[in-house]
Amino acid sequence: MNPAPAELSSRSGPGADLVVRGARLLDPRTDLDAVRDLVVRGGEIAELAEPGSAPESEGVELVEGEGKLVVPGFVDPHVHLRTPGDEHEEDIETGTRAAAAGGFCAIVAMANTTPPIDSASVLGSLRERAEREACVPVGFVANVTRAMAGEELTEMADLREAGAVGFSDDGLPLTDARVLRRALQYQRLVGATIALHEEDPALSGDGVMHEGEVSAVLGLAGIPEVSESTMIARDCSLALYEQARIHVQHLSARASVEEIARAKATGTLVTCEATPHHLVLTDAAVRSLDASFKMNPPLRSEQDRQALIDGLRDGTIDCVATDHAPHALEEKEVPFEQAAMGVTGLETAFAVLSTELVGPGMLTLETLIERMTAGGEPFGIPAPRIEAGAAANLALIDPALEWVVGDDGYESRSLNSCFAGRELTGRVLMTVAAGRVAYRQRAFAMGVAG
Ligand SMILES: [Zn+2]
Numbered sequence: 226m227n228p229a230p231a232e233l234s235s236r237s238g239p240g241a242d243l244v245v246r247g248a249r250l251l252d253p254r255t256d257l258d259a260v261r262d263l264v265v266r267g268g269e270i271a272e273l274a275e276p277g278s279a280p281e282s283e284g285v286e287l288v289e290g291e292g293k294l295v296v297p298g299f300v301d302p303h304v305h306l307r308t309p310g311d312e313h314e315e316d317i318e319t320g321t322r323a324a325a326a327g328g329f330c331a332i333v334a335m336a337n338t339t340p341p342i343d344s345a346s347v348l349g350s351l352r353e354r355a356e357r358e359a360c361v362p363v364g365f366v367a368n369v370t371r372a373m374a375g376e377e378l379t380e381m382a383d384l385r386e387a388g389a390v391g392f393s394d395d396g397l398p399l400t401d402a403r404v405l406r407r408a409l410q411y412q413r414l415v416g417a418t419i420a421l422h423e424e425d426p427a428l429s430g431d432g433v434m435h436e437g438e439v440s441a442v443l444g445l446a447g448i449p450e451v452s453e454s455t456m457i458a459r460d461c462s463l464a465l466y467e468q469a470r471i472h473v474q475h476l477s478a479r480a481s482v483e484e485i486a487r488a489k490a491t492g493t494l495v496t497c498e499a500t501p502h503h504l505v506l507t508d509a510a511v512r513s514l515d516a517s518f519k520m521n522p523p524l525r526s527e528q529d530r531q532a533l534i535d536g537l538r539d540g541t542i543d544c545v546a547t548d549h550a551p552h553a554l555e556e557k558e559v560p561f562e563q564a565a566m567g568v569t570g571l572e573t574a575f576a577v578l579s580t581e582l583v584g585p586g587m588l589t590l591e592t593l594i595e596r597m598t599a600g601g602e603p604f605g606i607p608a609p610r611i612e613a614g615a616a617a618n619l620a621l622i623d624p625a626l627e628w629v630v631g632d633d634g635y636e637s638r639s640l641n642s643c644f645a646g647r648e649l650t651g652r653v654l655m656t657v658a659a660g661r662v663a664y665r666q667r668a669f670a671m672g673v674a675g
């Protein structure tokens with residue numbers, strides 16, 4: 226049984242009327258790869274017309290698409306909006322604007338907020354707020370356990386009723402197997418996926434980076450890959466036993482990819498994600514002791530990175546997630562050991578993966594688009610499609626535009642990008658989410674880009 230269609234929250238408004246002229250339209254799901262005039266009327270894709278044939282009419286915006294790429298909008302299954310409680314780091318408005326700037330037309334927000342989203346009343350007021358502030362639709366997960374204490378289950382049925390798209394205590398693992406087992410039994414009844422941050426705290430200890438050669442050289446406490454992979458093995462076994470559906474978050478290690486492949490082969494209802502930073506960087510970056518490279522799970526070895534790329538290519542890894550985790554500067558501008566874990570990622574995800582994996586031929590553009598649009602599926606958010614009659618969920622990309630991350634600032638309220646200063650090729654110029662224009666890149670909006 227697939228998850229039921231999710232309830233997403235965002236601002237409402239009139240649908241866009243526009244024509245993107247002569248762009249390459251690429252949608253791997255519908256086998257679409259052609260230069261067309263894309264006609265959007267009232268927020269819906271009306272027509273994929275032969276180039277030059279779309280009529281000009283009043284009140285319709287014309288967008289010059291020559292040399293540009295139009296793909297289905299991306300869906301991020303793993304974002305921290307820091308709301309409620311830490312709006313100085315991110316709020317719904319800045320977080321969804323960052324999403325739109327990265328080409329995302331929908332995101333799933335995590336529940337490790339202050340307070341955490343462990344009751345229908347917290348979830349209800351958050352959804353109301355998103356209906357005023359969110360420029361792309363947001364699906365909210367609710368906590369698995371009360372106060373994220375890992376002991377007592379939340380009222381999962383009530384939370385589902387109140388619009389939770391799934392359940393997660395992300396930020397923390399569910400260490401008690403008995404608690405997870407009961408949650409899985411409820412999951413089967415209420416029908417939303419449980420997303421799991423897989424880590425054994427007894428093995429992670431006070432580790433601050435990947436346990437390996439680099440941690441040994443630096444003399445820093447390490448987090449071994451088995452901290453993640455042994456928990457994935459346990460939780461996949463439990464999910465199979467209970468016939469429940471789980472989604473494993475931010476895979477970082479080769480052993481983890483192997484556990485997922487094994488679980489899928491035995492019929493476990495499991496999906497999983499990997500982040501751009503784990504797909505592109507390794508623990509070698511930590512030699513700089515720059516806290517921009519500190520996150521949990523940590524950047525691992527080149528072997529691990531290659532296994533993640535292989536897993537993304539062959540479908541063992543279902544989707545890309547950013548794990549966008551904004552932090553205030555004072556949490557990052559401290560010695561490495563004391564710095565907070567986490568990096569932003571929404572605004573750079575496509576450009577980073579396109580530049581670093583598609584450019585050198587390690588992944589096809591079609592596979593990247595497929596994996597970046599599939600992230601909502603575990604939570605009942607269907608992957609957007611470019612076809613007549615569908616709601617317009619689109620990203621317009623200049624595949625040749627070169628830019629430097631951070632040079633013209635960020636839409637996110639936080640600055641902790643691990644790709645700051647990196648030269649990338651390919652940039653999102655415009656995003657249409659749920660039929661409305663959610664973002665225009667500044668230079669493009671002024672008509673000077675490309
Ligand atoms: Zn996590």
Ligand SMILES: [Zn+2]
Pocket residue numbers: 303305335395396548550
């Ligand atoms: Zn997270």
